[in-house]
Amino acid sequence: MSEVTTVSAPDADEFTLLHRVQAPEGEGREILDAATREVIGRAPVRTITDLDEAVTRAKAAQPAWEERGHEERSALLLKAADAIDAHAEELARLLSREQGKPLNGPNARFEVGGCAAWLRASATTPLQPEVVVDDGETHAELHYRAVGVVGAIGPWNWPLMITIWQIGPALRMGNTVVVKPSENTPLSVLALLSVLNEVLPADVLTGVPGDGAVGARLASHPDVGKVMFTGSTATGRKIVEGSAGNFARLTLELGGNDAGIVLPGADPRAIAQDLFWGAFINTGQTCAALKRLYVHDSIYEDVVSALRDVAAEMPMGNGLDEKNVLGPLQNQQQFDIVSRLVEEARANGGRIVTGGAPAPELGELFYPVTLVADVTDGVAIVDEEQFGPVLPIVRYTDVEDAITSANRLDVGLGASVWGDRDEARKVAFRLQAGTVWINSHGGVHPMAPFGGVKGSGYGLEFGVEGLKSVAVPLVING
Incomplete structure (x- = not known):
């Protein structure tokens, strides 16, 4: 380990993204630079009422988004990946300050680059109908269609990458998504969503920063059909309990050792x-x-x-x-x-x-x-x-x-x-x-399925299995 003290000057575009997403002066909650403990900006603090309104808008926007079809949705997601590339350096710098990971090595620039790559993989991975029976008497096909509204609850360690892991497949399959970022790293996630929303239609993708009560409401909301969560096993158990009322489908990537x-x-x-x-x-x-x-x-x-x-x-x-x-x-x-x-x-x-x-x-x-x-x-x-x-x-x-x-x-x-x-x-x-x-x-x-067993959760992400996990099966028989 060695100490290095020369730090490059902030990028002007970093402040442009920050200005887009932070709370107005005098409002919100202070977010500190992980390394210097200086204030980066102020994160908006939303309420359960705000969350409910976001879900209502997402539910209303979902049918039209699904009707666009795979080809059009994929084309828009590819444009969204290009938008990430165009803002890559300012995203990386904001991420480095808020999360603490260095720009270089397998860290901030690596993470932002991975966001674009994973979004492109979600957009282009083929998912064809499967013929499951064709014996001369019965012809049955397995198709996949959107769940509806997906709730994505993310962590603070890889906040941008894991958000993309959640929202990329969900959007590709015709769902709309409401994201609840970690309270520790909301600004970088909101900045990423702002970049994606330069391309996406209104209300298809929404971020709602807030406390644990907001996350709990998202997991239990009656209009949310799927919840994706990455975080601790203890919180994962609470999400399982909270989802019992609405029978939301779950993908849980929980603690490991x-x-x-x-x-x-x-x-x-x-x-x-x-x-x-x-x-x-x-x-x-x-x-x-x-x-x-x-x-x-x-x-x-x-x-x-x-x-x-x-x-x-x-x-x-x-x-x-x-x-x-x-x-x-x-x-x-x-x-x-x-x-x-x-x-x-x-x-x-x-x-x-x-x-x-x-x-x-x-x-x-x-x-x-x-x-x-x-x-x-x-x-x-x-x-x-x-x-x-x-x-x-x-x-x-x-x-x-x-x-x-x-x-x-x-x-x-x-x-x-x-x-x-x-x-x-x-x-x-x-x-x-x-x-x-x-x-x-x-x-x-992006093509190798990933998920845990035992207390590390259940459900798969990435590749074809990841697309299926944010969809509901439909069997056409005849």
């Missing part, structure tokens, strides 16, 4: 860079990041050493500095969780290999990359999702024990296995996770 298993015979130096980014992308604030690493005793110290060396080369600091690739924790609550888990690990005999204490010289919410060796299952830093720049490294001697450890928690978003590909695939089929990566961790593709 992804395990990685390094097999004996793996090359520590060859895998260290990918291990590092699997764990520390977005400074560890990623649902499907590597959060507990099981390493065979024969190469344990070599893996620890290789990760330490990679960590030492990664500059952390203000995200607007072009040299940095790691930023602060986004909010005080998450900073406190990380601090507590590291201190508990230290008290339980964990070996702090690097990091291990806040970095106030960088700013209020900076916590350096922290590797904690010589910890075991049952310690909080292993059993709880850190969601920050911390990785516990657990020693094992029998692969069977590592598999048992990986599966022991009530989460299952992702997992990874590192080593010989054939041996890794054998282990992968035994892990309880929605996705298992081989010799990598956390990479997603």
Whole structure:
């Protein structure tokens, strides 16, 4: 970790987007720069009444949007992706300030670019009717049509990308969408929606920033046919309860505590860079990041050493500095969780290999990359999702024990296995996770379905399955 202090000047267009979406002077709620803790702007604060009105408008706009058909909707979404590209730098800069992630590395510019790419994938992925019976007597086809109004409730860690994951397929399938952004990162999401609405018809896509009560109303609203939520397992349970009254369909991408298993015979130096980014992308604030690493005793110290060396080369600091690739924790609550888990690990005999204490010289919410060796299952830093720049490294001697450890928690978003590909695939089929990566961790593709098991939620996103998830099936028989 190193401190860099030269920060580029704000982009004028960033302020143009901010002016579009922020509350009038004297109104709304202050939003702070994650790195400097200075006020960026003021987010509008909407009420349940505002939410109800937005849903009413979305419901009224939905039939005409669906009647445009796939071809016209796809063409408009492609234009919307072009609009993201045209505003890419100002979106990235606002995102960097509000969320904290640096412009460079797999961070803010990467996220904005991914928004455009994923929107294009949603627009162009074919979804043809399926002939399910054709036996000479019966001909049956499976079609998919719009649900109606989709409620999209997003997180603060990848606020733009995950919003696109929710709204892109929903719009493509003929739904209208009401978005409730995280209270921590509303401005960047509202800016993204403003850019998209340069192209889309009125009331097809609406953002309603507000508190948890607004999100709860969206999940339980009688005119919302589908709810998509990315966030904590605890909040996911509340959304399930809230949706019982309207039987809304759900896609829930919830908390994770992804395990990685390094097999004996793996090359520590060859895998260290990918291990590092699997764990520390977005400074560890990623649902499907590597959060507990099981390493065979024969190469344990070599893996620890290789990760330490990679960590030492990664500059952390203000995200607007072009040299940095790691930023602060986004909010005080998450900073406190990380601090507590590291201190508990230290008290339980964990070996702090690097990091291990806040970095106030960088700013209020900076916590350096922290590797904690010589910890075991049952310690909080292993059993709880850190969601920050911390990785516990657990020693094992029998692969069977590592598999048992990986599966022991009530989460299952992702997992990874590192080593010989054939041996890794054998282990992968035994892990309880929605996705298992081989010799990598956390990479997603717009055509590869993604979702969790156990306490990590249910439902699939991306590709053809993602389109189906925001639609209702219709069987034409005859």
